[in-house]
Amino acid sequence: MGRGKDMKLSIPEIEIMSPGHLACQGCGATLAFRYAIKALGKKTIVAIPACCWSVIDGPFPYSSAGVPVFHTAFETAASTASGIKAALEIKGIGDVNVLAWAGDGGTMDIGIQALSGAVERGEDIIYVCYDNEAYMNTGIQRSSSTPQGAWTSTTPVIKYKKMPKKDMIEIMVAHGIPYTATANIAFPEDFIGKLEKAKTIKGPKFIQIISPCPVGWKFSSHLTIKIAKLAFETCIYPLYEVKDGIYKVRRPNKKKGINEYLKMQRRFSHLDNSEIDNMQRWIDSKWQNLIEKEARSVPAEKYESPKSTKETKTTDIV
Numbered sequence: 001m002g003r004g005k006d007m008k009l010s011i012p013e014i015e016i017m018s019p020g021h022l023a024c025q026g027c028g029a030t031l032a033f034r035y036a037i038k039a040l041g042k043k044t045i046v047a048i049p050a051c052c053w054s055v056i057d058g059p060f061p062y063s064s065a066g067v068p069v070f071h072t073a074f075e076t077a078a079s080t081a082s083g084i085k086a087a088l089e090i091k092g093i094g095d096v097n098v099l100a101w102a103g104d105g106g107t108m109d110i111g112i113q114a115l116s117g118a119v120e121r122g123e124d125i126i127y128v129c130y131d132n133e134a135y136m137n138t139g140i141q142r143s144s145s146t147p148q149g150a151w152t153s154t155t156p157v158i159k160y161k162k163m164p165k166k167d168m169i170e171i172m173v174a175h176g177i178p179y180t181a182t183a184n185i186a187f188p189e190d191f192i193g194k195l196e197k198a199k200t201i202k203g204p205k206f207i208q209i210i211s212p213c214p215v216g217w218k219f220s221s222h223l224t225i226k227i228a229k230l231a232f233e234t235c236i237y238p239l240y241e242v243k244d245g246i247y248k249v250r251r252p253n254k255k256k257g258i259n260e261y262l263k264m265q266r267r268f269s270h271l272d273n274s275e276i277d278n279m280q281r282w283i284d285s286k287w288q289n290l291i292e293k294e295a296r297s298v299p300a301e302k303y304e305s306p307k308s309t310k311e312t313k314t315t316d317i318v
Contacts, residue, residue: 010189012038016066023056026221028211028228029130030056031185033065033101036128039195042067044097045088047081049111050074051103052137053130075110077102078118081125097199100127104145105135107208108166119175119204126198126205129168132213140216147236149279151267152216160270164282172206173242181241183209186228190250194241201243210237218266230261235287240294247294258283 016037023030029052037044044067048054054071058064072080081100088096102111107129115127134152135141142152144166155161172180179201183191191209198205212228214221231237232252239250258280262268271279 011035011192014038014041016042018064018066020058020062021056021064022058023052024213024215024221026212026214026224027052027056028185028213028224029053029103029132031224032128032130032183032191032209032211035185035188035191036099036101036195037066039192040097040099040126040199043095044068044099045070045084046099046101047072047077047084049077049080049102049106050137051106052132053101053103055137074106076114077106077111078115078123078125078127081127082118082121082123085123085125098125100125102127102129103136104129104131104133104168105141105143108144108168112171115206116171116175119172119177119206122203124203126195126207128195129206129208130211131208132211132216133165134213134216136213136216148282149262149268149271149275151218151270157270169206169208169240169242173245175204176245177204177206178202179205179241179243181207182237182239183207184228184232184237184239185209185211186225186232187239190239197243216267218269219264223264227261227264230256230264234258234261234283236261236283238287238290240290242297245297247290247297249290249294255287 017034021030046065046067047070048057049072057069063069070080070084077100081098085098107115118125131145133145133147134143140152141154142161146152146161146165148161148164150161151157169180169182179198181194183194194207198207210228210231212224214224219227232239233256235255236258241248259276262271262276
């Protein structure tokens, strides 16, 4: 990128995360954290439960995060972040971002109770799920975020996962929180913009970012960004946000079929054409449903309740 007088960097130039981490080559979760901390800045405290990032960060007393990190139990990312925020408020510190940074297992399975409780209470935290679609740190076991058709060590080829992944975004939307979004490491400007927006909003914020895992998804590490981009272009992993109930969906220039995406990952190599066709129909249906949600969602100030066509009669209660 050029740096003439009229040129401007599209993402923050500052590097807070250090290169001395312990991630696998091509790890999407590492790139996701690098972008997240660029957006939030050094005035951030991070709660990390048991997950890949417990290892990536480095052994005590070293840390590659570049900001204070509180390592906590698998199920407690949201409750720990809530406690950190409460402590800051007691001290009268209001300019520090509190970030819960957890994988899909620690979010959608083991940590969903604490997360649901935190957002229901209206805790002023940012919760990011880096979604690599399995328990990668402990041996590639199936999570509820594992997609339909995928191999894992607990759903081997003869028993691969038959059900679609849990729709955590819509679960968070159903809680009525002020801001929910998806993000993608192949689109850093979009991801950073969403985090910058989230830190200006009071209350709970939830962002789920697709983080391809070369080891668990079985692809060569140089394909991480290409696969992440295909996830968006095929609408397998849509990019959208829901702010105060209003949907805003980013559309690919040309929607692609899922074949190329699946064939680049050996976790799907056992699927035959009929199974891929069934998955394609499911993805198309989900995408159409999302577009319809966007069309139906309107700002509250523009909503007019339907007028009754019948006169309302009142009856005395005896």
